[in-house]
Structure formats: C-alpha cells, structure tokens
Amino acid sequence: MTGRKLLCGFFIMLVLFGCNYHDKQVAEVGDNSLEDFISALRWKQYQVAASLMQPEFRQEFIKTFTAFKDDLHISDVRQVAMQSFEQGRRIETVIEMDYTLLPSITLKTFTFDQIWIYTEESETAQGGFFIVTPFPEFP
Numbered sequence: 001m002t003g004r005k006l007l008c009g010f011f012i013m014l015v016l017f018g019c020n021y022h023d024k025q026v027a028e029v030g031d032n033s034l035e036d037f038i039s040a041l042r043w044k045q046y047q048v049a050a051s052l053m054q055p056e057f058r059q060e061f062i063k064t065f066t067a068f069k070d071d072l073h074i075s076d077v078r079q080v081a082m083q084s085f086e087q088g089r090r091i092e093t094v095i096e097m098d099y100t101l102l103p104s105i106t107l108k109t110f111t112f113d114q115i116w117i118y119t120e121e122s123e124t125a126q127g128g129f130f131i132v133t134p135f136p137e138f139p
Helices: 002-042 046-050 055-066
Strands: 072-085 090-101 108-119 128-131
Touching: 002 046, 002 072, 002 090, 002 108, 002 128, 046 055
Parallel strands: none
Antiparallel strands: 072 090, 090 108, 108 128
16 A cells, blocks of 8 residues: 555656646746847847747738838847746736837837737647737837
8 A cells, every 4th residue: 555655646746747847848938939039129030020929910010120121220129027927828028129210310219018828839830939919019
C-alpha cells in the first residue's frame, strides 16, 4: 500500500510540475512576442509586426504605416505598462512610440494599448500570442 501512495504522490507532483512548466513557457512566449513586435515596429518591419496581430487587423496596420514611406522616423518603441490575466494567457500592455513625421522635425510620442491572447497551436492555426485589438488611428 505504501508503494501505491508513493507512486500516486509522484504522479501528482509530476502533473503539478508539468502545469507549472507550461505556464512558464507561456509567459516566456508572451515576453518574446511583445519584444518581437516592439523591435519590428522600431525597425519599420511592418510585415513582421503585423504577423503578431489577428489576421483581420494585419492589412489595415500595414496600409497605415506603408503610407508614410520614408517620412516616418521611429526613434524608440517601449512598453510602459503590462498586466497579465488568466494564468498569463491574456496580456494587456501600454506601448509608447517616439517618432517624427516629415516635414516636421518635432519628436512626438504616440501611446496605444494592446491586448494579447495566447492560443494553442492547432492543425489549422499557428499557436502563440497574438494582438486581438485593432491598431489605433495613427498619427
């Protein structure tokens, strides 16, 4: 009987450890996705940034930023706030982007909110974190 208790205890610990490990992986994916979006926006890699958005928002996002061509100069993009919900599967962020838009030489800051949701990979869809809010009107 003691062997069964020990074996059951081992399996319970294994399940709990596995769940905790998966939650850590989800949090890491969220951090990486946010960093990738910020970096892509900073370097004007709009296709890459758009790939982290829900498909229905991608074209409008790309259209918005490619309309500025060489007139938009992004100095910095940074996360200023972040809250995690639903065991880390929902992230709400506040992002700031410093930019100049020619012919003006004034540095401006554009602040926007985003909601990221984690989805599991399936046969028909890629898994990971995706922005589920449309990009606000810019500038």
